[in-house]
Amino acid sequence: MQRRRLKAKNKRKTAVRLAFLALGALALIGAVTGLVLALSKGAALGAMEALPFSAEATQIFTGNGFLYLADGKLNYFDLNDERKNLSLSTSTTDVRLAASKGIYALYNSSAVQIVGVSFPIEFSGTVQSVRCGSAYVAVYRLDASGNGAIQVFNFKGERQAESDVDLSGATLVNYGFRSGDDDTLWTLTLDTGSSTPVQTLTTYDLAKTATTGVITVSGELAETVAFTEKSVFAVCTGNLLRFNRTGNAQAYRVIVYGYKYLDASFAGPRPLFLFVPRDGAKLSSVMLLSVDEADVASERRVFLQLPPNALTAAVANGKLLVYCADAVYVYSEKGTLLSKEAFETPIDAAAKLDDSHMVVTRGGTLYLAPVS
Numbered sequence: 001m002q003r004r005r006l007k008a009k010n011k012r013k014t015a016v017r018l019a020f021l022a023l024g025a026l027a028l029i030g031a032v033t034g035l036v037l038a039l040s041k042g043a044a045l046g047a048m049e050a051l052p053f054s055a056e057a058t059q060i061f062t063g064n065g066f067l068y069l070a071d072g073k074l075n076y077f078d079l080n081d082e083r084k085n086l087s088l089s090t091s092t093t094d095v096r097l098a099a100s101k102g103i104y105a106l107y108n109s110s111a112v113q114i115v116g117v118s119f120p121i122e123f124s125g126t127v128q129s130v131r132c133g134s135a136y137v138a139v140y141r142l143d144a145s146g147n148g149a150i151q152v153f154n155f156k157g158e159r160q161a162e163s164d165v166d167l168s169g170a171t172l173v174n175y176g177f178r179s180g181d182d183d184t185l186w187t188l189t190l191d192t193g194s195s196t197p198v199q200t201l202t203t204y205d206l207a208k209t210a211t212t213g214v215i216t217v218s219g220e221l222a223e224t225v226a227f228t229e230k231s232v233f234a235v236c237t238g239n240l241l242r243f244n245r246t247g248n249a250q251a252y253r254v255i256v257y258g259y260k261y262l263d264a265s266f267a268g269p270r271p272l273f274l275f276v277p278r279d280g281a282k283l284s285s286v287m288l289l290s291v292d293e294a295d296v297a298s299e300r301r302v303f304l305q306l307p308p309n310a311l312t313a314a315v316a317n318g319k320l321l322v323y324c325a326d327a328v329y330v331y332s333e334k335g336t337l338l339s340k341e342a343f344e345t346p347i348d349a350a351a352k353l354d355d356s357h358m359v360v361t362r363g364g365t366l367y368l369a370p371v372s
Contacts, residue, residue, distance in 0.1 A: 051359070051366040052077055061353045062099040069093045074106065074115070079357075079368070088115070098130035098137070101181065103155055105130055105137055112139055117157035131185075133177035136160065136206045138185055140175065148172055150187065152206060162209045165202075173199065178227045183207055188225060197221050201234065213248040217241065228266050230293045235261040240273065240289065242297065252297045259287055267355040268318020272333050276313075283310045288320060290333050302335040314352035316371050321358070323350035 051066065053059055053075070059068035065078035069090065078084040095106045104115040107130045111120040114137060125143040132138075137153045148167035152160040163185075170189040178184040183206045191198040199222050201215040215232065222234040222241075231251075232243040239253040259275035266272075275287040288302040304320070306313065312323040319338065320331040325346040330338045349361040350369075358369040 048360065048367040048369045051368055053366065055361050055364050055366050058093065058095075058097060060097040060099050061357075061359075062104070063101040063354065067097055067099045067104050069095075069097070074104075076104065096130075098132050100132035100134065100177065102134055103132040103137060105132060107139075112137070112153075114153070114155065114157050116155075119157065121153060121157055123151075131176045133183040133185065133206070134181055136163075136177075136183050136185070138175065138177070140172065150175060150185075152185070160206065160209075163204065163206050165204070169193075170200075173222070174225075178203070184212065184227075186225070186227075188222060190221075201225060201232070213245075215243055215248050215250075223261050226264055226266070228271065228293065231271070233264070233271070235264075235273070240291070242291065242293070251295050254289065254291060254297050254299050256287075256289065262286070263314045263352060265315040265318060265355055267316065268333065270318070270333075272315045272318055274313060274315045274320065283313060286313055286320070288315070288333055288335065300333075302333065304331065304335045311347070312350040312352075314350075314358070316352065316355040316358075321352075321371065323347070323358075323360070 053066070053068040053070050057068050057070055059066055064080065065076060065084070067074070067076050072090060072093070074088040074090050076084070076086045095108050098105045098107065106113045106115070107127055109126050111122045112127065112130055113120045123139070123141050125141050128140045128142060130137060130139050135155050137155070139151045139153065140148065141151065142148050150165040150167065152163040154160055165187060167189065171192050173188040173190050175185070175187040178186060185204045185206055187202050189200050191200070196219055199217040201217065201222070202211060203213040204210070205212045215234070217234055217236060220236040220238045222236045224235045226233045230245055232245060232248065234241040234243070235256070238255065238257045240256050241253050242251045243249060244251055256275060258278055260278045261273065262276050263274040264272065270290045270292060273289040275289060276283065277285060283306060285303065285305050288304065290300045291297045306322050307324050307329055310322050310324050314321050318333050320333070322329040322331070327340055327342045329340050332338055345362060347360050347362045351359050353359055356371055358371055360367045360369050
């Protein structure tokens with residue numbers, strides 16, 4: 001299959017316009033102070049810990065820890081090994097962050113700085129966003145004419161032009177890496193010239209510089225895509241589609257019309273998807289949809305009315321978590337209430353990081369909440 005190439009050349013400028021990272025002072029710090037155990041241990045949350053940055057701080061979860069900006073420094077706080085914590089001096093905080101478990105990057109509209117590389121990568125046109133994989137960084141930028149392209153760099157900041165993706169004639173809906181542990185890049189594009197919606201999901205093996213899969217979704221729009229070892233799931237406006245990873249053939253579709261995707265978990269016995277009614281003004285009811293990773297979905301739907309004033313709902317490890325201001329409720333995938341854990345002090349918000357961690361906000365302070 002012919003690989004799409006970038007047509008426009010990227011010329012490096014001699015003048016460095018982006019000087020937001022002083023890499024000469026890479027200071028490893030042994031521990032981040034200020035961690036406070038809060039609330040009591042429980043089956044759902046474990047011990048909540050106050051994170052060393054405020055809710056207003058620019059931050060991103062890497063999968064192993066947090067990269068954040070505070071007090072003129074770029075900091076990394078590792079959840080498991082304090083020896084990996086670091087602090088770097090920066091000349092500006094007017095940047096965005098991108099990260100995976102192994103690569104960290106800062107960027108603005110004209111340049112990208114990979115942490116550990118001594119020079120910034122400059123771009124003609126405008127940098128729109130950045131994604132990090134295991135060993136590569138993908139940069140989506142628009143040229144002066146508005147044409148899009150994804151440029152690929154390795155962790156050393158070296159251009160991998162043979163892996164660039166030309167997006168001329170297509171609208172990029174989303175892109176990223178299959179996970180932070182591998183370097184399979186994917187793009188979801190929309191053909192705006194068709195009378196009906198036609199989207200193309202394409203995967204690329206950057207290590208082999210090869211296109212590994214092309215999936216077409218017609219007649220409806222994919223709102224999100226997810227990858228497992230066996231499957232590619234596309235959650236669309238009308239159906240949940242499952243494709244086999246081998247051969248990319250569609251295995252089945254399950255109707256989800258009238259519901260909007262909220263979350264998914266693949267760490268339980270079966271893939272579990274969480275939906276809310278599209279016409280719902282607030283978070284008051286949900287639909288749990290579990291399916292098999294086989295040729296037949298064998299789907300099970302559970303419709304559940306949530307406790308009053310629910311703030312957030314998420315699925316993790318095959319369970320439903322519902323956070324209210326005063327407590328967190330845990331349900332099985334069949335909708336059975338398993339536990340209710342009260343907070344000593346009300347919370348303001350909660351958000352899922354992954355199947356093992358939630359982050360809770362209370363009074364401007366962020367707390368890490370392990371999920372069992």
